[in-house]
Amino acid sequence: MNSDLQFVTESIFQREVSMNDVDDKVASYIREELEKNPKVTNKDLMEGATKIDESLGELSLKQFHAKHRIPVVRNMRPSHERVLEYVQRRLKKNPDVPNSELFEWAKKIDPAFNKLSLLQFHAKYPLQVKRRLSAAKSAKAAPAKTPAKAAPVAKSPERTKKAAANGRRTRKAAAPAPASGSPASPSGDPEAIRAVLIDFARALSRAGSQAETIDVISNVDNFVARIMKS
Numbered sequence: 001m002n003s004d005l006q007f008v009t010e011s012i013f014q015r016e017v018s019m020n021d022v023d024d025k026v027a028s029y030i031r032e033e034l035e036k037n038p039k040v041t042n043k044d045l046m047e048g049a050t051k052i053d054e055s056l057g058e059l060s061l062k063q064f065h066a067k068h069r070i071p072v073v074r075n076m077r078p079s080h081e082r083v084l085e086y087v088q089r090r091l092k093k094n095p096d097v098p099n100s101e102l103f104e105w106a107k108k109i110d111p112a113f114n115k116l117s118l119l120q121f122h123a124k125y126p127l128q129v130k131r132r133l134s135a136a137k138s139a140k141a142a143p144a145k146t147p148a149k150a151a152p153v154a155k156s157p158e159r160t161k162k163a164a165a166n167g168r169r170t171r172k173a174a175a176p177a178p179a180s181g182s183p184a185s186p187s188g189d190p191e192a193i194r195a196v197l198i199d200f201a202r203a204l205s206r207a208g209s210q211a212e213t214i215d216v217i218s219n220v221d222n223f224v225a226r227i228m229k230s
Contacts, residue, residue: 033045
């Protein structure tokens with residue numbers, strides 16, 4: 001009984017290894033064809049891949065594209081672009097995702113990221129993505145520009161001199177006497193700004209590690225936005 005079970009287990013394992021080898025060969029073939037011609041059709045790729053694995057002939061072109069071509073195309077992109085896209089996708093869903101979590105995933109994509117510190121990774125990826133998302137959000141919220149005014153009709157020299165003289169007399173009469181010693185009116189609420197700065201300081205003081213400190217600093221745009229509204 002045990003020998004039969006062992007035989008079945010070994011057979012399944014060998015079959016899985018064989019299937020993985022075939023998938024690797026198909027992926028290598030697709031990669032080589034895409035490097036020769038990035039616009040090669042799915043039909044041509046599928047015909048060549050079917051010679052490696054006859055079972056692929058049972059797939060539709062759409063299924064072959066999704067299951068085989070797309071994964072190869074994604075892996076052909078530089079790791080920098082893949083990490084940048086992943087970070088942007090995660091931050092759109094959850095702006096408070098920890099940098100350490102994003103960093104761990106980046107190291108799985110490309111071991112070269114192990115050479116970076118968490119702070120360097122944050123400055124190069126999450127921080128840049130947050131700035132882009134913030135700029136895009138501000139651009140959407142900005143009011144529409146008013147249409148340009150039509151150019152004024154040219155006046156005759158006599159009318160121009162007369163209008164200039166009238167303008168000088170009007171400005172002299174309308175100009176108020178400067179108030180001596182009057183201070184400039186302050187902009188913003190000092191108490192509200194002080195409260196935002198205190199909240200920022202408290203958030204930093206609660207950070208128990210370098211990663212948490214970086215997370216607080218990466219959200220500094222939120223504190224700036226609060227100050228601008230006060």
